[in-house]
Amino acid sequence: MSAALHQEAGSTLELSGIQAGYGDFQALFGVSLRVEPGEAVGVVGPNGAGKTTLLRAISGLIRPRAGTLRYGGQDLTAVPPHMLPGMGIAHVPENRRLFPHLTVEENLKVGAFTKAARARFEQRREHVFELFPRMKQRRHQLAGTMSGGEQQMCAIGRALMSGPRILLLDEPSAGLAPLVVQQVFELVRRIRQEGLTVLIVEQNVAQVLRVVDRAYVLETGRVAAEGRSAELAADPAIRRSYLGGH
């Protein structure tokens, strides 16, 4: 069944010295980061550290001012953003950004817009319904009328409809009740097990370190620390700043 989701193992995503911002405001000051195929990597850090900007730069919604951005050796800054889903890169944006006035199924349909994705729409829709049985029940409901957790599932499902090899997740736990946060991270774990590469940006450091293999700590637009999840979770400085530990 996982063949329905993605065709190949995918490629390495590699950022080097990325600088980016909006107008006079610079959010990223030379960020370097690497995600190998099949890995789950987290980017954690406080509000305003530049986590969302980082994902937006990867998917071309803003263009980096300096640095290189490559996926499988291809320069992503030279690719129009709407071509990325066709290359196997899917981005679940901050605040989910569902189309609230469309039904769940119509949201999935927009996610399957590319030619290659249309051909496999039904197969992938069934897979998404398997992952999220709740979405099947609500397929004809307007997306805007669902709970926050359901909307997050729908947003992830919409991204899966393009058949990605790498999934970029921006704060999937934001604004959700603790129990729902658990469910969302459980889903991320299951998506991983299907062989998808995941790059996840989170403020919820304790939770995300349990799901990912490695993580980067982003502070005011710079990588302040990086390492394997277990190492980071044990690091006293990180425990003090992010895990409420002693």
Place this chain on the structure above:
Amino acid sequence: MDPFFLEALVNGILLGGVFALPALGLNLVFGVVDVVWLCYAELVMVGMYAVWFLHTQAGWPLWLAFAACLPVVALLGLLLHLLVVRPLLNSPPINQVLATGGVLFVLQGAATLVFSTEFRSLGVDMPPMEVGEVFVSGTKLAAFVAALTGAGILWAFLKFTYVGTAIRAIARDREVMPLMGVDPQRIYLIASAVGGALAGLAACLLVVQLDVHPFVGLSFGPITFMICVMGGLGNMLGGFLAAFLMGLIISVGGFWGTTEFSYVVAFAFFILVMFLRPKGLFAR
């Protein structure tokens, strides 16, 4: 019920069907591209000339002239987007309105140069039909059926196709569309062509009811804009319903007074709506 009043009601509904098409086209383009085509009625005018020319001058059968009118005006919509709207997409709205308003005068001027200001008539009419106590113009009834068919095809396109679903999505959130693999520029082009085709269909329905001249757009353009604003600019269903409301007001107003008086009533109603519901009758 007074059969004449009943007839006014029926005519109002038939008139509403014809108003509905340009209202749908204008709302479609505005909802997707976020630019008001101030010259929309003039696109219809060009379509009316196209039908008139192909039928009476080039001798084409009427159905063929109708069939040609849709792609001609759709192409005009495409050109309008590529040459005028696209270069101004990131300009202030006032510049966009001034530019499409400029196209209005260019089209009026061009039509005057080519066809002069003479009123041109297609010279076709269908016999009236008697339904119960009411006489209904066959032409108007046929136009109404064609308008509803066009609206139905548009609805099915927006509801069931990938591109149509993307059009409804982009109207709400354009920034996120590239993440779905959708190139907004391509959707703008498609919406502009469909908006043009709707103007073309409206032209076919109007040219059998009105003589065409370079300023014929004035006789339905302002009403179309009022309908769109009343229904909530960009709200397709709202515009569709407002078209019938406006058709009824004009037709029934004409029953109690003169045709000119009926337009006074319609505009007064519009002003009242703007005071009471500035975002349109059907705004949520």
